[in-house]
Amino acid sequence: MKVLIVEDDTSIAANLYDYLEAGGYEVDVASTGNAGLQMALADSWDAILLDLSLPGMDGLTLCRRLREEAGRDTPVLMLTARDALDDKLEGFVHGADDYLVKPFSLKEVGARLGALIRRYRGQVAAMDLRFADVRLDLSTMAVERAGRPVKLPPKCLQLLRILMQSPGRTFSRAELESEVWGEELPESDTLRTHVYTLRRALCEPGEADVIETLHGVGYRLMATGHDTK
Structure with a gap:
């Protein structure tokens, strides 16, 4: 999945880039509004992370031109320091x-981005994750x-959520430690x-283990169990 970050704060842009790339996204960055619009129109993106305050062209203008002039319906997640209701409504x-x-x-950011992309692709049902005979309802x-x-x-x-969102990986x-426990x-x-x-909760007697341990490497979901250590 391809994501464009339009953000002039280099520290924020770098953190977003590293986090999304580690999550499997293909990421590119623009640091000005004009460059962001050019890149948004030059390629096909699954989503755009758009700062509101940008040099050259602000995020609101970029988003409006993307919608009205170019007719692009790419999902846009606005990132801004402005928290007033009127600012949010103006963004929408x-x-x-x-x-x-x-x-x-x-x-x-990752959760909201994933939700936007699923809706854009008509994959809202992906909120219901399944692997083998295991089901996880993300809404509840x-x-x-x-x-x-x-x-x-x-x-x-x-x-379980992390493993089920990328079965086989x-x-x-x-x-896993970073995702679950943070810093x-x-x-x-x-x-x-x-x-x-x-494992103990998922596997009753007679049921196959769905989590594989790769010693010295990590863990992944698999169709049949081999290692329960």
Whole structure:
């Protein structure tokens, strides 16, 4: 998925770039409104992260021209320090799809961006994640295995969500620890303990393990179980 960041604050742009690229997005950056509009029109994007205050051309004008003059319906998530209701309403009037006030959490940017792209692609049903006979309803965070409810503590729910959003992908320990615990990294065995708890909750006697451990590498979802350590 391709995302364009239009942001003149180099620190914010770099943080967004690194976070989204690590999440599997193909990312490019423009630091002025004029450059942002040119790049938005020169390629096809799954979403645009658009700062409101930009040199050359402000974000509102860019968004309006993108909608009215170019006829592009690319999802736009506006990023701004302006938190007044009138500012937000003005953003929506000019064509923004969503609005996030600085300072913001990178995780919230990722969540809102993913939701915008799913709606744009007509994939709202993707809020209901499934892998094998495991189902996770992201709207309620309810989990089922083969139709039976599975109760999980919050951190295990976060782990399951991450794994189910990219089945088959191997996540390193560092990735999972960063996603779940943020900057307050856990003790060395904490992740392993939570994966063990998640496995125990998902796997009743006779059910296959859906989490594979790649020793020295990380974890991933798989169709049949081999390793339960």
